[in-house]
């Protein structure tokens with residue numbers, strides 16, 4: 205069952221060839237076997253999980269099942285889930301039990317899905333390797349000496365190692381797509397505002413967006429049907445009509461115009477990853493697509509712009525962790541100011557502190573115009589680049605990440621090298637556009653391991669159904685997305 209699509213799991217559940225309790229137990233067994241090594245899940249609550257599975261079985265028996273009823277999912281620990289410890293990968297929230305559900309969680313609950321547990325992540329979603337988590341790193345199931353990518357590293361490893369049927373993630377600058385590329389699965393960051401941010405712990409509010417992490421585009425479409433939708437509790441939620449994201453999967457790609465941005469194939473892209481992407485483009489030509497040369501001239505400015513804007517927003521969002529209402533509070537302090545300072549000094553890790561410092565600096569009087577305002581202006585230019593490009597093509601393709609998975613510890617002392625992991629993903633967040641990464645092949649590492657690489661598909665605003673169609677058609681003629689890592693048995 206572990207390599208089955210969501211559709212076939214649903215069919216099996218509704219035909220009662222397997223119960224949700226049995227399926228859930230199968231995943232829990234795998235989690236017991238592999239999670240001590242991989243560290244994908246940081247919170248498990250089997251009683252709650254199995255109770256949901258029982259409720260799903262009752263719903264199936266009553267004949268009122270939906271497409272995802274009874275299917276076990278992993279939830280990134282950035283989503284508040286009532287009664288579950290919800291940490292966002294931080295010591296600051298290590299003991300925080302969410303008093304309410306994020307919209308994403310309640311949508312999965314309403315669909316009758318089962319929550320297998322909360323997954324590890326970079327602290328407050330800041331990172332590209334999962335190494336900033338207070339709960340320790342996550343191992344890439346393709347090679348335990350390498351990172352899974354980040355910040356949704358736990359969900360990524362859980363999907364790749366088949367420790368869940370599929371998972372949720374969030375993407376502020378690439379955190380669904382970069383791990384999808386490094387772990388070899390299909391991940392989608394929707395158009396900004398399509399999925400509610402209610403109850404999703406904020407990092408950079410104008411960029412954060414939740415999305416599905418699954419084996420295939422077909423699976424992602426089913427999850428989007430559950431996750432997307434207007435929510436008046438999120439002031440940036442877009443009142444976009446409900447769609448069936450599976451509706452166009454079978455459409456032919458004849459005549460599809462694919463734009464290839466020159467800037468995405470320039471210096472900085474690993475030559476072996478470039479080969480994988482070129483082969484995927486060839487496959488699209490065979491499917492009838494037309495290739496168009498395009499330019500996104502401001503691509504090189506996307507990282508500097510992001511590292512002004514995201515820290516600025518983070519410094520504001522994270523000011524709520526003051527040790528007063530919730531979160532970590534220092535045990536000993538002299539007065540109120542000392543309590544704030546000690547609680548924050550103890551509760552936040554180094555990367556989070558770096559971002560708060562940068563963010564506070566760029567927003568401060570005298571520097572605001574030079575940094576924050578300038579970055580907002582360039583953000584507009586980056587969005588305009590895409591608007592111009594979409595006059596010439598239907599979708600844009602390129603790599604999702606510049607390299608395959610790197611070694612644990614390889615980039616921890618060099619934040620800029622780490623930041624460059626998102627060079628091909630960050631500009632879509634700045635523009636609010638949807639992007640996805642699909643498995644497109646493997647690259648042999650210097651130490652003889654097959655490591656996955658992802659093709660990125662960027663679509664126009666609200667064009668997710670077409671992107672999923674474009675991905676699905678490729679997945680009908682290739683089987684990269686079905687490949688599973690061979691994992692050593694038991695603990696390491």
Ligand code: GLN
Nearest residue numbers: 329330331376377378379
């Ligand atoms: N790697 C980027 C960062 O560290 C993006 C993270 C994300 O998308 N959450 O901010």
